[in-house]
Amino acid sequence: MGNIYPKAFSRRFHEGMVAAGQENPVNLVCCAWACSQRYGALVWSGDIASSWEDFRRQTTAGLHMGAVGIPWWTTDIGGFHGGDPDDPAFRELLVRWFQYGVFCPVMRLHGDRRPASEVSRADGTPRCPTGAGNEVWSFGDEVYEILAGHLRLRESLRPYLRELMRESHELGSPVLRAMFYEFPDDPRCWYLADQYMFGPDLLVAPVTRPGAGERTVHLPAGARWIALHDGRVYEGGQEVLLDAPLSVIPVLVRDGRRPELIGAV
Template sequence: MKENYVAKGFDSFWADETEPDLPPNGSYWNIGPGTQYFNVFPLFHTAAFYDGFRRDLKTRALILARDSYLGAQHNGAIFWSSDINANWDTLKRQVPTGINFVASGMPYWSTDIGGWQYLPAVHKPERTPLIAPSDARANVGGYDDYPELYVRWFEYGAFQPNFRSHGSRPQNEVWSYGKQAEPILEKYLKLRYELMPYIYSLAHGTHENGAPFMRGLFMDFGGDPKVVDVGDEYMFGPSLLVAPVVEQGVTSREVYLPAGTDWYNFWTNVRMHGGQTVTVAAPIDVIPLFVKAGSILPLGEAVESTNERQRVAKVKVYPGTDGDFELYRDDGTTYEYEKGKSELTQFHWSDGAKKLTRSGAKAEVVSEDGLVEVVGVGH
């Protein structure tokens, strides 16, 4: 790897099949028989990459791996759900799959947005597609509802730890699925970048305590027995409740709002009480998304990529109770943070005083003027 890739400038790796192709019966490795040690292969495979990173490169290890085993999260590895089918049933099953996977101790997970497998030559949906396929035929063929499926999957993907699109389509850019789909995909691509200060800070929290930042409702609301079996919605960090739309042709869905807090509709700012199931409008350009009362969301300025230094453009506060958030910054590429070269800014919202205060490192902001927006109150 060092001779053929690192020496040529590559600084991250898609290890893909981090599992042995051979069946365990009849296999014998250095550590013992395959029937006994087959499952640990991904741990040692990713560790070989990680150890090489720490020895030969200054950049952080980043290894995209298909398989995992306990401990592989320490090897700079991120995972995905393999070569899945491109249909609505698969999309539906990805939501509980992701919740369960990250709960096993490996916080970085994603799907191939849109599915990996080749599309069927023809597919006619039961309902009229919400996005016309007519100007995307060269990419989707006769799969009439695929542009709609891809858009819904992309909306969901924007709220996964790893946000990545991959698959067998001839083209896979945001402009590849038709003129109706393009502005919606652009909207969620921009939203992902806007949320990056929040997301990167969540990643720091995961580094500190091991807890995933994508998690089932049972992790945050253990006192609410109604969340025990909820597998089609989840928390993305302490603030955002995500409820993906996973059925073709629908423009609304039911969402359970956990008890013990109020919730704000992210798109409309309407405030609702927890402990109830609500029916939420979900036109094709909207994924149901709620913000927990007391949340502080740092939002970044528009950037082309995370190679750019991104300043905080706005801090949105959702009142209803006191709240705290730690904004984390480092250089984003090296291990200098292990030497203390990082910054933490603490935000605190006092609901009684209706005031947001900052302490710690001085956050890099676009402008202090109009920086804070209190939802339902104003600036």
């Protein structure tokens, strides 16, 4: 019953909205189960903590959503609970999470930042708390430049993402794809939980550890891989150590299928 409830929840809203005349309703929900996508469920992972541990869980959760046929997936970039925009440690987490968000079906910056302050209605009552700033310009000039660049990258992905969404609608293909989905003959791909394919063409390897300036990426055989940010070419069938300064998330283009994206950020 616990698993049936989320689907029934989305179904009830969907049917009511359609009966009221709304076409193709989509609802943001924090619970779902197999077939929830039939009822316009856009799933986010709930009010999670602003921590590296919770960030690491998002990749795995998103891949599981895709595996059961739910294409609409998002997280609260930076986590929901906590995070001080003036704290350098949180700024690093926010940037890495934001980079991951670029390569999610839905990119969403949301959270209850600290410290809170009180606001009042026009008549002076009641007073209630509100979180600190959470816009892309709320984390300092250096972070702003990084986030702005990744927003431009996201915009350049719009045609590709529309293709993925259409394919998902027509064929049920996930947008976030576990590596084995594209490379079932590569044994290593069946055990990778910290990198994934964004559609068939982009390999994404988020940086999910504080202070990391590089990370290891498995490149499946049968393809050549081109780094999105500098155009460097790597042969498949090997594990490589890629530089990943704060401004870079390792993303590689499969066989150069999307040359218009090379050097986009």
